[in-house]
Amino acid sequence: MKDNPYSSVTEDVAAAIVEICGATNVLYDHSAKMDRYARDQVSEKKYAHPPELVAKPRTVDEVRRILGLAHRKRIPVTPRGAGSGLSGGAVPVYGGICLSLERMNSILEIDTDNLVGIVEPGVITRDFDRELQKHGLFFAGYPLSREICFLGGNVAENAGGGRAVKYGVTSHYITGLEMVTPDGEVVRFGGKRFKDVTGYSMLQLLIGSEGTLGVFTKIWIRLVPRPRYRMVLLALFEDVDCATGAIPQVMIEGRIVPSAIEFMDRLCFQEACKSLGESLPYEQAGASLLFEVDGSHLTSVSEECGTIEEICRKSGAVQVFAVSEPDQMERFWKIRERIPWVLRSFGSHQTAEDIVIPVSSIPRLLEETERIAETYGIVIANFGHAGDGNFHTTPIKNPDQSEEQWDAIIPEILTELYRIVAELGGTISGEHGIGHKRKRYMPLVMGEAELKMMRAIKNALDPLKIMNPGKIFD
Amino acid sequence: MKDNPYSSVTEDVAAAIVEICGATNVLYDHSAKMDRYARDQVSEKKYAHPPELVAKPRTVDEVRRILGLAHRKRIPVTPRGAGSGLSGGAVPVYGGICLSLERMNSILEIDTDNLVGIVEPGVITRDFDRELQKHGLFFAGYPLSREICFLGGNVAENAGGGRAVKYGVTSHYITGLEMVTPDGEVVRFGGKRFKDVTGYSMLQLLIGSEGTLGVFTKIWIRLVPRPRYRMVLLALFEDVDCATGAIPQVMIEGRIVPSAIEFMDRLCFQEACKSLGESLPYEQAGASLLFEVDGSHLTSVSEECGTIEEICRKSGAVQVFAVSEPDQMERFWKIRERIPWVLRSFGSHQTAEDIVIPVSSIPRLLEETERIAETYGIVIANFGHAGDGNFHTTPIKNPDQSEEQWDAIIPEILTELYRIVAELGGTISGEHGIGHKRKRYMPLVMGEAELKMMRAIKNALDPLKIMNPGKIFD
Helix, strand or coil: CCCCCCCCCCHHHHHHHHHHHCHHHEECCCCHHHHHHHCCCCCCHHHCCCCCEEECCCCHHHHHHHHHHHHHHCCCEEEECCCCCCCCCCCCCCCCEEEECCCCCCEEEEECCCCEEEECCCCEHHHHHHHHHCCCEECCCCCCCCCCCEHHHHHHHCCCCCCHHHHCCHHHCEEEEEEECCCCCEEEEECCCCCCCCCCCHHHHHCCCCCCCCEEEEEEEECEECCCEEEEEEEEECCHHHHHHHHHHHHHCCCCCCCEEEEEEHHHHHHHHHHHCCCCCHHHCCEEEEEEEEECCHHHHHHHHHHHHHHHHHCCEEEEEEECCHHHHHHHHHHHHHHHHHHHCCCCCECCCEEECCHHHHHHHHHHHHHHHHHHCCEEECEEEHHHCEECCEEECCCCCCHHHHHHHHHHHHHHHHHHHHHCCCECECCCCCCCCCHHHHHHHCCHHHHHHHHHHHHHHCCCCCECCCCCCC | CCCCCCCCCCHHHHHHHHHHHCHHHEECCCCHHHHHHHCCCCCCHHHCCCCCEEECCCCHHHHHHHHHHHHHHCCCEEEECCCCCCCCCCCCCCCCEEEECCCCCCEEEEECCCCEEEECCCCEHHHHHHHHHCCCEECCCCCCCCCCCEHHHHHHHCCCCCCHHHHCCHHHCEEEEEEECCCCCEEEEECCCCCCCCCCCHHHHHCCCCCCCCEEEEEEEECEECCCEEEEEEEEECCHHHHHHHHHHHHHCCCCCCCEEEEEEHHHHHHHHHHCCCCCCHHHCCEEEEEEEEECCHHHHHHHHHHHHHHHHHCCEEEEEEECCHHHHHHHHHHHHHHHHHHHCCCCCECCCEEECCHHHHHHHHHHHHHHHHHHCCEEECEEEHHHCEECCEEECCCCCCHHHHHHHHHHHHHHHHHHHHHCCCECECCCCCCCCCHHHHHHHCCHHHHHHHHHHHHHHCCCCCECCCCCCC
């Protein structure tokens, strides 16, 4: 990186970190083992950058000592969860230390009396949910990457996911955080309590701060009773307008807040179905919606499902499939979950976006992305969490374009897309974060006065700027 | 106040503010009209302090100009909503300007397509809810003082209320804020969107910041479909243990999250019933619980109510009344809502607390408050939002004690109470805020490192410290 104001990881520093974590938990040899710490799930290679050293602490005390050392030497520290992020947030763009939380992976407590779980940041979301299932509980704020993502990363990015429309995002469920500050102090905000106005909401400020204000070492999570019943409804529409028209009707006319409303455009749905060898009549679908409803009463869940079916049919659905058998529900969800992976098979020159707009503007967004795609001669795939207007719009390079052409047009495409999003009252990231990838576009959706306030907070809490530098803003 | 580092409101400043707001919207004559701006709903007179001037702006531009002036002159500004707070948050302890938002009271938009309302801060919560009712919508995050409190105040304190156990507190519903910064700039965070990770969660930091970081001038509120059906269940128990035992069972065994679980001890319930001329057999109640369940399906609501009744009876309820007629539901809620007013009739020497503890520790809390009451020869009333462990524990002066005795023991009583709360993993305020009243007790529940971070944020965003000084911390 240009103008690197930081110190390098010297042999002495490496030795001190080996002293703290143990030799087997430090990588400092530029071996192939270190490669995966240079990137996250952003497909474009230009966003990769290797760390100088990877440290894998096991305890808060080890984290504290590493940060204390990094602070004294002014070495940048980039915390890393599973590396499943989509904004380059865990990429050490200034080198330095990659602080991987992979070994801090214990579920410390599941308190069924108070409905709170306490975990370390390296616990995989799915593992936590499996454990909760035994107690009839669940953690509602999980992203669709739950098979791989870490809870610490969910908190750092304020992850959303497929059920946010009913259950809200990660921040709604985090009731406490233990964190090591950039100068190596251990602080704690919140705990086993569901209301807390003791001074500023530091907890909420830290959630979604993308590892730029400290390293989370312990997380308190509010648990909710696992709904007894669940139904999934897949509706195939002739075109986009019919599909998007049904979304507000479900909530307003139906007075139903489904646990999921997912949108899939023609390309996404058909490619995912093909890739799964799906027997559904996917050729009929100009656009599809996947709904999930849940609750503690079978009658109400199936009544709600019936109401949604009715609304979809009125809105012009050509086919509606409502299912309640677990394997059938999983089958439909798999189509939705397959999409990002299917799109990736189109090559690494694509950009998975994360825009948010008001629900009523969805038709306009889809029109505009079609227009942009035509202008630049590319394909733009659209899918995502329609219930809260969060779309993973994905521009994909035309195979006929050169890499240079692609690199030249992509900033133009994103600028155009983001300007539309801003005009519609939306923003450029709903759940993936700004990270390294989107920071240059922040001024499109945020004024200088607002950015100044954010920078003031960064300066106040990390004056040496060693925590995950190069992210969110410069 | 000792060591007042601020400038006074001179004739010139007053004239400039008259110029901004108009003469009829400024009070600067120390008349009786100004008296009510010297206090909020904290009953103890020692927490009152008059402003030097009251300004009642109508527009964001007027707020901007007043703050710009105050900033240049270094005059403290205390924003004020309805004055219904319970922590001295709206009391201008350093004098200066009281900035009353009472005239900024328009409902600007109710967007039924996107389920978002936009309001000015001076809108009364109940007025907003009445408007929403027409559209089959509601704002779930409202406090029990909804007849008088302003939405701006709810946001400034991150108010909770009777339905937080199911719907969450105010912060869960605020999707955007327009604010004037302490130096008179207009900023905006969020808007009509339900997910937003564009940089730091400034929105969440500002919510609950008690007017110490700026003045809110416009608020975006997420709306939810109004539940079609509602039932209220009042359960009278022989003693406290039976009552508190039922609370976790409802959520864990019943897998039900009621929209309210309110606790009333013997004194509170009986005095409220008497004051209302209530015919219920209140003498039988050693403690009572009020539950509310709601939903879009009659069958599920009445099934849930039946399950709760069963659990209460198993837990030793002596009487259970389940009602669904609106006037009967209102009748039971009135008992709960009457409590703070009934307690006030015991005199102004009492302190309405707002502690939060894990639900499983409720029996221990009630034991300890009984012990403290005996030690100091006083009465301590207990009532509150049991579903989230938020208790409005209220120590009340014994009529035989002198005012001096009371003033001497109350810091001891609160210190003892707060130490227990801290030991149980709780905190000293769940929804009323720290304000002026509780700031000296902050170190009992928060370490120096945590307080240092909060102070760093205050310094970063209000370096001259003109916004609501003397609140939260010094």
